[in-house]
Amino acid sequence: MSEMIFSHPEPARSKTRILPIFMPFAGCRTRCVYCSQTIQTGTAEAQLKNIYNFLQQILENAEDDAAFEVAFYGGTFTALPFEWQKRLVSLAAHFKESGKVSGVRCSTRPDAVDREQLLLLKDLGLRTVELGVQSYNNTVLANSKRGYTEDVIVSACNTVIKCSLELGVQLLPGLPGMDGKIFQDDIRKTCSIAPAVVRLYPCLVFEDTVLARWFARGEYAPWALDETVGALGVGLLDLWRHGIRVIRIGVAQEDGLTDSLVAGPFHPAMGNMVRSEALRCLIVEKMQMLNKPFSRLFFPKRYQGELWGYKGAHKAFWKSQGLTPENALGWNLPVFQMD
Template sequence: MALAPSWPFLCQNVIRETSPRERFFRHPEPVAPPSRIWPVFLTHKGCPGRCVFCAQQLQSATAPAPLEATLARLGKDLDAAARAGRGPYELAFYGGVFTGLPHPWPERFLAVARGWRQAGLITRVRCSTRPDACHPTILSNLAGQGLDLVEIGAQTFDDAVLAASGRGHDAAAIRRAARDIPAAGLELGLQLLPGLPGHTPDMLTRDVAETCALAPRTVRLHPCLVIDGTPLADRYRAGAYRPWDLDATLDALAAAMLPLWRCGIRVIRLGLAPEPGLETAILAGPRHPALGSRVRARALFSLVAAEAAALGQRPVRLDAPRRFAGELFGHAGELTAAYAGLGLPREAVHFASREDFHLTAQAV
């Protein structure tokens, strides 16, 4: 019998009123309005020390520069963008500890942003910082001056791992900052760094649960890499640190995605952005040029597999939104066999212009 698709309900995981041999579900990733980021790298400015994994200069391809020079360059570049009719942009201060910059530097940067906001070139302003540099008075001052979102480098909620990574703060500081940032009227972003010294995939599962409870707007997941010139590279060479392997990292990150998405949290970055000079400086660690899409595809597979299990019968057809056509079978089709194992070889998967997935079992 031909299994013609029927679409009576466009609802997520509701099968009550559908046939027991079908499941309708949606991808849980929150949708966000597009935003163009204008990054400003404040390489190591405001850092109280050096975290063992950090090589900001290579990660951002930006050498440390005096704040005065960074500010002057920013004003000049924004002026050129406005004259060229480019934008609008979300201004993002990365690579240092923005809320830990000496007074009045955060205020001076935000004053420039405010000027260009009035002109329509800048729509929002975000910064990255450390959890222990988030005093409520500073946060509310900066919120009043136009800061919108603060991303904290949490890395993990495990105190022993934080100590072994030279972070200089504990998990209580992360929880405090995650409470104080929204209390100051700012949106919260959070970064996790799976694979730090002593960190395990089970700890990442707990980190994700804590993250969901703190309800940040955005999350970044950067698996820990060994970058030349860092204290971690010395430990790696001495045999005192071993990074996670790539396959275990892909699985652990994929397992993190679904709970984050289901909590309405956008995962805005998976792995470090490629920068000139960074690739050759990476000594070891889980990296791949398509890491993000491989993780997303595995997360989607686990969603489909869970729905197939809930179906209680072997599926024979999957109708999927066309926008997942390039992602579903994974990088270079690496998940094709896994889908076939579910009962969904390539010929059983059909892409259509709609938003819900429809899984069908064989009629009895």
């Protein structure tokens, strides 16, 4: 009897409590072909003063020791007037002493990163900068009207890291001109940069966007759901193996989002489906290393849903490999074992 024991490669998950402050389109100088920020965040455009007052009210009413990480999402934070950047970061950091706030993060574009400003914001309390990279491929970036190139991305990532800030990278698989090979290349380049966290947002088509017009004219076709899950599953496994935490897979289902969705690989269980595909790829790889059919699989019980897939999507595959609920036995140890 052959035996193989291995661990799940996912890095430990963070228990940080995020307090998202959405700033739709704030600081953005252009609108990208896929952008529908107001729809995706579920909020209307807001003036910076209103956002400031809104955040102040939330934090004043929060419990002490809530330990929120305040996150400025939805716009290009570092392209706001710098005085407003300082005011918003300082406001959040003001509540650190009471334990209401543990840190501050923001999302921005790679071409809106300035080293001196980041260092000042870090001194005021900024801890994490998430860059909307979307892709490193220059053709894809041009098709999506992002307005920057791979060199700008790499420089921005290095600047964030050299400022001793935590780096986050957001990727958008399925953009115009992107195929699976380009996406896996994006994953490889992300792993080489080694950000602390990554978000994976499959490209969707929303009403009132350039993509919607292209889609209506047959000039753009979004990835199919199964294609998306397969590509992201492989990419997710690679990111995990490089010690990179993936903190979001797929767009959150906000009120009104599906009403405005025209096309694309949206699914409310996208994260579970991709994690399940990554686990399937991992076990298949281990089977090939074992070089013989396995008779039993022991695995941590918390992975039972991911093993069989969303609504049992992988049961037929595993049955073809000789694995059934009878010889796949959940247990409490944090490792997988194959006989």
